[in-house]
Amino acid sequence: MQQHRALAGHAQQQQRPTLQPRCPARSIGTQRMSPIARAEPPKQAQQEPAKLFGMIPLQAKGQNLDARIESGEFTDAGSTKEKITRPLRQALAKEPIVGRSIARTLADLGRQWRAEAAKRMPEARGDIREIVGQPVFVPLYKLFLVYGKIFRLSFGPKSFVIISDPAYARQILLTNADKYSKGLLSEILDFVMGTGLIPADGEVWKARRRAVVPALHRKYVASMVGMFGDCTQHGTGTLDRYVASGASLDMENYFSRLALDIIGKAVFNYDFDSLTHDDPVIQAVYTVLREAEHRSTAPIAYWNIPGVAMLVPRQRRCAEALAIVNDCLDGLIDKCKKLVEEEDVEFSEEFLSDRDPSILHFLLASGDEISSKQLRDDLMTMLIAGHETTAAVLTWTLYTLAQHPEAADAIRAEVDEVLGDRAPGVEDFKRLRFTTRVINEAMRLYPQPPVLIRRALQDDKFDQYVVPAGSDLFISVWNLHRSPALWDEPEKFKPERFGPLDGPIPNEVTENFSYLPFGGGRRKCIGDQFALFEALVALSMLMRRYEFTLDTSKPPVGMTTGATIHTTSGLHMHIKRRDLSSVPPPAVRSAEAPAYAFACGAASSAPAPSPVAAAAAASTAAPAAGGCPFHMGAAAAAAPPAAAGAGVVMGGAAVGLGGGVSIGPSGL
Numbered sequence: 137m138q139q140h141r142a143l144a145g146h147a148q149q150q151q152r153p154t155l156q157p158r159c160p161a162r163s164i165g166t167q168r169m170s171p172i173a174r175a176e177p178p179k180q181a182q183q184e185p186a187k188l189f190g191m192i193p194l195q196a197k198g199q200n201l202d203a204r205i206e207s208g209e210f211t212d213a214g215s216t217k218e219k220i221t222r223p224l225r226q227a228l229a230k231e232p233i234v235g236r237s238i239a240r241t242l243a244d245l246g247r248q249w250r251a252e253a254a255k256r257m258p259e260a261r262g263d264i265r266e267i268v269g270q271p272v273f274v275p276l277y278k279l280f281l282v283y284g285k286i287f288r289l290s291f292g293p294k295s296f297v298i299i300s301d302p303a304y305a306r307q308i309l310l311t312n313a314d315k316y317s318k319g320l321l322s323e324i325l326d327f328v329m330g331t332g333l334i335p336a337d338g339e340v341w342k343a344r345r346r347a348v349v350p351a352l353h354r355k356y357v358a359s360m361v362g363m364f365g366d367c368t369q370h371g372t373g374t375l376d377r378y379v380a381s382g383a384s385l386d387m388e389n390y391f392s393r394l395a396l397d398i399i400g401k402a403v404f405n406y407d408f409d410s411l412t413h414d415d416p417v418i419q420a421v422y423t424v425l426r427e428a429e430h431r432s433t434a435p436i437a438y439w440n441i442p443g444v445a446m447l448v449p450r451q452r453r454c455a456e457a458l459a460i461v462n463d464c465l466d467g468l469i470d471k472c473k474k475l476v477e478e479e480d481v482e483f484s485e486e487f488l489s490d491r492d493p494s495i496l497h498f499l500l501a502s503g504d505e506i507s508s509k510q511l512r513d514d515l516m517t518m519l520i521a522g523h524e525t526t527a528a529v530l531t532w533t534l535y536t537l538a539q540h541p542e543a544a545d546a547i548r549a550e551v552d553e554v555l556g557d558r559a560p561g562v563e564d565f566k567r568l569r570f571t572t573r574v575i576n577e578a579m580r581l582y583p584q585p586p587v588l589i590r591r592a593l594q595d596d597k598f599d600q601y602v603v604p605a606g607s608d609l610f611i612s613v614w615n616l617h618r619s620p621a622l623w624d625e626p627e628k629f630k631p632e633r634f635g636p637l638d639g640p641i642p643n644e645v646t647e648n649f650s651y652l653p654f655g656g657g658r659r660k661c662i663g664d665q666f667a668l669f670e671a672l673v674a675l676s677m678l679m680r681r682y683e684f685t686l687d688t689s690k691p692p693v694g695m696t697t698g699a700t701i702h703t704t705s706g707l708h709m710h711i712k713r714r715d716l717s718s719v720p721p722p723a724v725r726s727a728e729a730p731a732y733a734f735a736c737g738a739a740s741s742a743p744a745p746s747p748v749a750a751a752a753a754a755s756t757a758a759p760a761a762g763g764c765p766f767h768m769g770a771a772a773a774a775a776p777p778a779a780a781g782a783g784v785v786m787g788g789a790a791v792g793l794g795g796g797v798s799i800g801p802s803g804l
């Protein structure tokens with residue numbers, strides 16, 4: 137809290153010029169032009185005095201960056217003292233006796249100054265107000281392009297180290313993970329997650345991770361895949377109503393509800409059914425989520441000031457909402473405890489109850505001796521971690537597809553061929569490879585969360601720069617994912633960038649810590665598989681049935697941020713049912729998998745199979761043919777061998793079977 141106060145105090149005293157006051161969210165959100173290309177012409181008068189002190193105010197940094205970067209201004213920090221004394225030294229060196237000796241002394245000093253300057257981390261100074269109120273990762277990206285892979289961002293006495301380098305990220309997340317805690321994040325999330333897995337550190341984190349991770353075992357995830365299909369199917373009722381009315385629907389809101397319904401069932405077997413109704417518990421969950429986001433971007437931790445919490449209406453509402461959610465969770469814990477007492481099932485590694493396959497049930501049945509408060513913290517953590525993230529991934533994937541209809545067509549071709557009108561089972565993931573790549577690439581462009589937060593518990597060193605204990609660090613995943621040094625045309629949507637479709641699914645290991653959609657190292661997301669499957673099920677089922685186009689009468693889609701990247705005013709889309717009359721049946725059949733009558737309009741009334749039945753179906757599904765899903769398709773089968781090597785045209789996308797996929801006009 138002191139840090140927040142200090143920041144705010146400084147913000148009031150200093151009248152610094154602001155950093156790029158035009159809406160940067162929109163500029164990067166539209167992805168038409170790099171922030172550098174938008175920079176304004178230089179204002180020499182502002183730059184010169186600041187340069188004397190080796191620091192340049194943020195606004196000056198933002199101006200005409202292209203020219204200044206080209207001049208090498210930022211690549212060689214150098215020493216100001218050395219630069220100032222250089223002409224004198226050069227003049228003295230011409231003087232044979234005394235002058236030359238002074239020049240030699242100055243040269244020695246100059247070397248020393250240069251060595252000291254090289255150890256000083258580049259620093260951007262600014263006013264906290266320049267960052268607040270816009271997605272924080274946007275100015276950080278711009279500064280990264282100027283200052284490079286590590287720099288200090290300072291607001292008065294407070295500073296943050298911004299990391300945008302894969303080797304440094306690996307050091308923090310993996311090799312030196314012991315030297316870091318969650319720092320600010322734990323402080324912000326304490327009110328809602330307590331000592332849940334995300335904010336927890338030290339021994340508590342170790343114990344909770346050891347207890348919770350086994351709950352997401354193979355059989356559990358398989359059973360959840362069936363439930364993802366049920367929930368997606370359930371949601372089509374809402375979509376069909378919008379199809380019929382012709383009105384556009386805010387798909388960000390829709391995905392948020394879908395993800396809430398799914399995570400409620402998965403974590404504590406609670407059916408929010410937020411896709412079809414609102415109730416006080418749903419409202420309370422959203423109030424708490426919004427508060428967590430508000431706290432993560434507010435400049436002052438005013439809620440910690442004694443008495444203020446009860447005076448500020450927003451904080452009172454948050455306290456009431458928390459009480460509602462906690463009551464609900466306590467009720468679910470009690471109910472599940474009774475179930476565990478009643479049932480006579482032996483606990484095993486892959487424990488999965490038919491009546492309640494939730495993580496809560498696993499934790500209670502495992503005999504894990506923990507307090508109700510800790511259990512509640514864990515459940516709340518998973519509810520929040522698994523909800524907004526997946527919803528945001530689906531939102532930005534659909535947004536990206538709206539701009540790349542050729543990729544949407546390629547997904548539909550894949551889904552038509554692999555699934556037809558049935559929901560995916562676990563085995564289908566090996567076949568839905570292009571759809572997976574689209575999600576991977578959307579997660580590169582829009583990482584959730586865009587920044588990982590850490591605090592150094594001990595000194596650490598990044599090349600020549602020492603980061604002292606107590607420093608707050610932001611690993612900018614956004615910067616890593618869009619670094620021009622790491623990615624070819626980083627701003628472009630290119631699912632083929634990850635290599636052949638039958639290659640491994642990209643992750644932090646395959647991409648050497650340049651790609652961190654689920655973090656990395658020991659604090660890596662525990663729900664990565666779960667979440668990828670969830671996104672894949674929802675996307676493939678919806679793309680099979682509908683066509684989505686942006687509602688251009690609404691404001692353009694911009695970005696804003698809390699824990700994840702939200703749109704500024706929704707992702708409003710017109711929805712149309714696909715005409716499937718001429719689409720051939722799928723090449724791959726799974727007799728056991730649940731079939732939904734997508735094409736005939738009886739979708740909403742289709743019986744929902746139980747999660748466990750779906751898991752069984754998944755495990756007995758036809759074995760995957762392996763390799764590229766397009767190999768198995770009718771088009772690939774029909775093509776002569778020579779043509780297969782040259783690429784197969786499907787749905788307007790050219791698929792190079794030998795060397796990955798390139799999306800483009802037919803015949804590319």
Ligand code: HEM
Pocket residue numbers: 333334345517518521522523525526529584585588589652653654655656658659660661662663664666667668
């Ligand atoms: C697409 C969806 C998801 C994304 C993008 C995502 C992303 C992440 C990231 C980047 C981290 C690392 C945070 C850090 O290092 O500071 C993380 C951690 C975590 N995630 Fe996820 N996540 C997703 C879904 C889920 C789901 C569905 C669950 C639960 C079922 C979950 C539970 C967790 C937990 C408990 C942690 C903390 C792990 C630890 O610190 O030991 N996440 N997630």
